[in-house]
Amino acid sequence: xxxxxxxxxxxxxxxxxxxxxxxxxxxxxxxxxxxxxxxxxxxxxxxxxxxxxxxxxxxxxxxxxxxxxxxxxxxxxxxxxxxxxxxxxxxxxxxxxxxxxxxxxxxxxxxxxxxxxxxxxxxxxxxxxxxxxxxxxxxxxxxxxxxxxxxxxxxxxxxxxxxxxxxxxxxxxxxxxxxxxxxxxxxxxxxxxxxxxxxxxxxxxxxxxxxxxxxxxxxxxxxxxxxxxxxxxxxxxxxxxxxxxxxxxxxxxxxxxxxxxxxxxxxxxxxxxxxxxxxxxxxxxxxxxxxxxxxxxxxxxxxxxxxxxxxxxxxxxxxxxxxxxxxxxxxxxxxxxxxxxxxxxxxxxxxxxxxxxxxxxxxxxxxxxxxxxxxxxxxxxx
Numbered sequence: 001x002x003x004x005x006x007x008x009x010x011x012x013x014x015x016x017x018x019x020x021x022x023x024x025x026x027x028x029x030x031x032x033x034x035x036x037x038x039x040x041x042x043x044x045x046x047x048x049x050x051x052x053x054x055x056x057x058x059x060x061x062x063x064x065x066x067x068x069x070x071x072x073x074x075x076x077x078x079x080x081x082x083x084x085x086x087x088x089x090x091x092x093x094x095x096x097x098x099x100x101x102x103x104x105x106x107x108x109x110x111x112x113x114x115x116x117x118x119x120x121x122x123x124x125x126x127x128x129x130x131x132x133x134x135x136x137x138x139x140x141x142x143x144x145x146x147x148x149x150x151x152x153x154x155x156x157x158x159x160x161x162x163x164x165x166x167x168x169x170x171x172x173x174x175x176x177x178x179x180x181x182x183x184x185x186x187x188x189x190x191x192x193x194x195x196x197x198x199x200x201x202x203x204x205x206x207x208x209x210x211x212x213x214x215x216x217x218x219x220x221x222x223x224x225x226x227x228x229x230x231x232x233x234x235x236x237x238x239x240x241x242x243x244x245x246x247x248x249x250x251x252x253x254x255x256x257x258x259x260x261x262x263x264x265x266x267x268x269x270x271x272x273x274x275x276x277x278x279x280x281x282x283x284x285x286x287x288x289x290x291x292x293x294x295x296x297x298x299x300x301x302x303x304x305x306x307x308x309x310x311x312x313x314x315x316x317x318x319x320x321x322x323x324x325x326x327x328x329x330x331x332x333x334x335x336x337x338x339x340x341x342x343x344x345x346x347x348x349x350x351x352x353x354x355x356x357x358x359x360x361x362x363x364x365x366x367x368x369x370x371x372x373x374x375x376x377x378x379x380x381x382x
Contacts, residue, residue: 020057023049027057028066028077037076087145088118089343090138094149094173095126098284099310100332104149104173107336115340128155135159139166145343146170148177151255153222169346171339175221181346182355183339185307190328190360191228191279194305195235197326197362198277201303208240211273214302216253216260216289218281225281228307232279247273253285260288268296278304283313283327290316290324299323308332309363314372317365329361329371 030046031038038046044054058075061067067075091108094101105121112119120141124131131150138146139162146163148170150156156177163170164179174184202210215232218225229250236242251267253260260280276293280286286306293302302323306313309329316324338356345352363371 023053024057024061024066027054027061031075031077034077034079037070037074039073039075043075086116087343087347088120088141088143089340090141090143090146091119091121092131092134092138092146092148092150093121093123094151095123097126099312100282100308100330101149103332104335107333108147108339109336111336111340115344117340117343124150126151128152131155131159132162135162139163139168143168145347147173147183147339147343148180149173149175151175151218151221153220156222171342171346173335173339174224176224181342181352183335183342184358185224185228185330186357186360187224187228188231189357190307190330191231191233192235192238193231193328193360193362194228194279194307194326195232195237196239197235197364198232198279198303198305199236199239201325202236202275202277203240205303206275208243210236210240210243210246210275210277212246212271212276213242213248214264214267214276214278214289215248215250216264216278216280216285217250218255218285219252220254221281228281229279232305236277253281253288255282255284257284257288257291260285261291264289264292265295268292268298274301276302278302280304280306282306283308283310286324286327287312287316290322293323309361309372311375314363314368314375317363317368322365326362326364329363330358331361334359 026047027043030043040051040055040058043058044051047054058067062069062075065078068078070076089112093105096102096105109119120138120143122134122137124134132155146168148159153175156175160178160180170180171183172180176182202208213233213236215229217229233248249267251263253263278289280289283306286304290304293299304324306324306327309327313324313327316322317327335358338358342352342356361371
């Protein structure tokens with residue numbers, strides 16, 4: 001039988017038939033069971049199509065997800081016909097140095113897979129020059145939308161300009177970028193929660209006698225993390241009367257454990273304060289500050305609240321007598337679903353708010369097991 005003689009059900013509407021689809025259906029019918037593995041020559045024999053036509057149809061069906069390739073030259077029916085990818089979305093990751101970064105990335109990968117979205121991931125590595133190159137790469141890849149996660153506010157306008165000129169919509173995680181839809185923390189609210197908790201703790205254990213408020217900041221991230229620190233100050237003041245002798249000190253920990261350790265260590269050489277409330281921009285900074293107080297033999301003189309509730313901070317919260325008294329959680333393990341939903345709304349040209357804030361929760365020694373009951377599994381050997 002020749003290809004043009006393929007027998008199909010006759011009707012008065014044969015002129016509406018798409019012959020290429022009829023031919024493709026014959027290719028699929030050549031596989032007589034789900035376990036049938038055929039070579040090109042086998043399909044040629046079973047269909048009667050010429051080799052060139054048969055190859056093109058098999059290649060197309062494989063690309064569309066109807067056939068799986070087995071080895072070099074064998075094919076079989078897929079177990080399940082896969083939906084085609086709806087969109088190509090670029091994700092410029094901040095880095096993978098912290099658990100927060102890794103959890104955002106993993107949740108985004110999972111959400112994209114569930115929605116049949118092709119996710120192209122690049123790593124900014126916390127470096128402005130690399131972030132700019134990442135933007136160029138994603139533009140070259142002609143992605144439909146970009147999710148940008150990078151820390152430096154200074155280069156945000158340059159990155160934004162690249163995407164805007166390429167007419168690519170984009171979402172900015174945690175650090176605002178001009179023209180982007182913001183997704184992430186409500187920084188002032190997060191700081192306010194931390195400040196409230198610090199003040200309540202100080203009233204309970206120090207009778208409100210505070211000598212110093214130490215703010216461990218992240219200057220290069222710009223205005224929003226500063227809002228977090230302003231929230232800490234305001235939160236303390238809303239709950240307790242700050243003594244006149246109490247001074248407020250800021251150090252730039254750069255969001256890093258080692259940098260914070262060195263700078264707080266230096267500060268403690270000069271400070272003789274006995275009751276110090278510490279608000280940190282993130283958990284790496286909080287843990288660095290805690291280590292500095294411990295090394296100086298002054299851990300009992302501080303109370304520290306971090307941000308992000310990362311696994312390392314949650315482990316510290318479970319330590320007896322720790323002076324890391326709380327951390328504000330943003331649940332990065334849930335970011336993926338929110339980001340992909342927002343991305344799909346933007347691509348569908350739906351009206352969206354200019355900023356979408358994540359859920360915040362104070363995590364303490366009393367509730368850490370409630371919110372993170374599976375943490376013990378992280379420490380289990382593989």
